[in-house]
Amino acid sequence: MNLEKFRSLSWADFFLYSLIDPRALYRRVKQKDPDAFWISFIVPLFESLSGILLLSLLGRESAFFYYKISYGWILVFLFTFIKILIYTSLVDVAAQFSGLKGNIRELITLMNFSMLPALFVLPAAYPFIVGDFVPLFFYVLFSLACFIWHILIIVQSISEMHTIEFGRAFLIYLMPAVVTGIILLLTGIMLVINTAGYISTFM
Amino acid sequence: MERERKLTVAILAMLILVAVIAIVDISFKIEEKRSREIKLVMPDTGAGVGIVRVEGPIELSAPSGPFGLPSGAESIVKRLDALAKDSSIKAVVIRINSPGGTVAATQEIYEKIMKLRKKNIPVVASMGDVAASGGYYVAAACNHIVANYGTVTGSIGVIAYSPNLRRLFDKFGIQMNVIKSGKYKDILATHRDMTSEERALLQEMIDSSYGKFVKDIAAGRNMSESDIIKIADGRVMSGSTALQNKLIDQTGTFEDAVMKARELASLDEDSPVYEESTSPFNEIFGQLNRFMGNRNMPGSGMLYPVYKLEYRYMQ
Numbered sequence: 044m045n046l047e048k049f050r051s052l053s054w055a056d057f058f059l060y061s062l063i064d065p066r067a068l069y070r071r072v073k074q075k076d077p078d079a080f081w082i083s084f085i086v087p088l089f090e091s092l093s094g095i096l097l098l099s100l101l102g103r104e105s106a107f108f109y110y111k112i113s114y115g116w117i118l119v120f121l122f123t124f125i126k127i128l129i130y131t132s133l134v135d136v137a138a139q140f141s142g143l144k145g146n147i148r149e150l151i152t153l154m155n156f157s158m159l160p161a162l163f164v165l166p167a168a169y170p171f172i173v174g175d176f177v178p179l180f181f182y183v184l185f186s187l188a189c190f191i192w193h194i195l196i197i198v199q200s201i202s203e204m205h206t207i208e209f210g211r212a213f214l215i216y217l218m219p220a221v222v223t224g225i226i227l228l229l230t231g232i233m234l235v236i237n238t239a240g241y242i243s244t245f246m
Numbered sequence: 247m248e249r250e251r252k253l254t255v256a257i258l259a260m261l262i263l264v265a266v267i268a269i270v271d272i273s274f275k276i277e278e279k280r281s282r283e284i285k286l287v288m289p290d291t292g293a294g295v296g297i298v299r300v301e302g303p304i305e306l307s308a309p310s311g312p313f314g315l316p317s318g319a320e321s322i323v324k325r326l327d328a329l330a331k332d333s334s335i336k337a338v339v340i341r342i343n344s345p346g347g348t349v350a351a352t353q354e355i356y357e358k359i360m361k362l363r364k365k366n367i368p369v370v371a372s373m374g375d376v377a378a379s380g381g382y383y384v385a386a387a388c389n390h391i392v393a394n395y396g397t398v399t400g401s402i403g404v405i406a407y408s409p410n411l412r413r414l415f416d417k418f419g420i421q422m423n424v425i426k427s428g429k430y431k432d433i434l435a436t437h438r439d440m441t442s443e444e445r446a447l448l449q450e451m452i453d454s455s456y457g458k459f460v461k462d463i464a465a466g467r468n469m470s471e472s473d474i475i476k477i478a479d480g481r482v483m484s485g486s487t488a489l490q491n492k493l494i495d496q497t498g499t500f501e502d503a504v505m506k507a508r509e510l511a512s513l514d515e516d517s518p519v520y521e522e523s524t525s526p527f528n529e530i531f532g533q534l535n536r537f538m539g540n541r542n543m544p545g546s547g548m549l550y551p552v553y554k555l556e557y558r559y560m561q
Binding site for chain 1: 248249250252253254255257258260261262264265267268271272273274279280428484
């Protein structure tokens, strides 16, 4: 993206549509003017920062904060990036299982932009933290609200991407979470059984 | 469209601004907390009073503990040595909280304090809960003794003891095989009665140590031996009774003892007090040292008696 494009503020459309019209977001991403893929990573980058700041504001401040805000930011961003990559891949697989065409690059872009509401948790919860008015409650409340908003954005984007109805898009988005949850539950049960069996051999 | 784009950029800028404000806010709070926590403490310098602590039973024990740290009377003697060599130490306060201990260990400390006195370093004893028997022996070496009203002191005397388990052994049919080079080699054996000859031999040792105790107290307190013997029958007494019997010089607190040390050394009232160094490393390993050093194998002292003559107040 050259300076001329930057000054035209056309890149701001992605952020704007993320908030007001997720379907339009997909159409705008598809135009590739400018390419939204790399721009979209700004969102998880600042989402990581926002998360660190919120937890620091809610917890006890110590000099360790300077490590969190420097090295910690990089680590949290990497973790978020991997998380997005894995979950988006699973969503893409789920879409392909449903007989739809895979489109991982655009899905990653949409997933990144769908995290934009998470950036609003900090300014929303900050007055309650400063005023010390049940800050944890409002943090959880705003986080939940933003998470629902995030789901609405990504599901509408998927719906627009594959030209499918909202309900089906929601199932595609939800399927990896359900499958992962079941796998984790079974793994946990097996781990408990194995551990108990292993310990009982010593008794 | 242009307007919406500008509005979006403004929102994004606002988000960044909030993040920056949050970072600055947290940093300020950390700095504020730091400034509250960190206080600039100037190290004490100049002529002052050194503190030595005699805590618990006095024993020489091993030359050093399992972690190489000196323990018992040895560490006290080393501390006194270090203070004697330190040019900024003009007086010493010995804080005693001990029921006494072994004869040799107590005498080592006594002699060391006397050497300090000969170097014209005034030594003041401050008694805590208990400073009886060997604890008092140590105090007697000092120029001045300060005790609390309720301090348990006195108990001037010597004791040696061992359990007689003969009847227990008989009950369980246990017999000891003893091969010895001389008739007194198992003198404090627990599996049989003590013979009258053995008792006489031990009594002689006890009397000798007792004589030394009384003599040293008389020398330290600048009193006659006959005055000491009148009250040196093992009786314990409170600080106030000890004052009446002239075993101490005044009743008071640890702070009073420090003030007296300053007075004797002609130091200013606010002259520094040099406590024993307690680095975190020493604290941790000192605790382990004491823990490991105080561990005895179960029953070891019962079957194989430890020959101990003690200046000790039996609580």
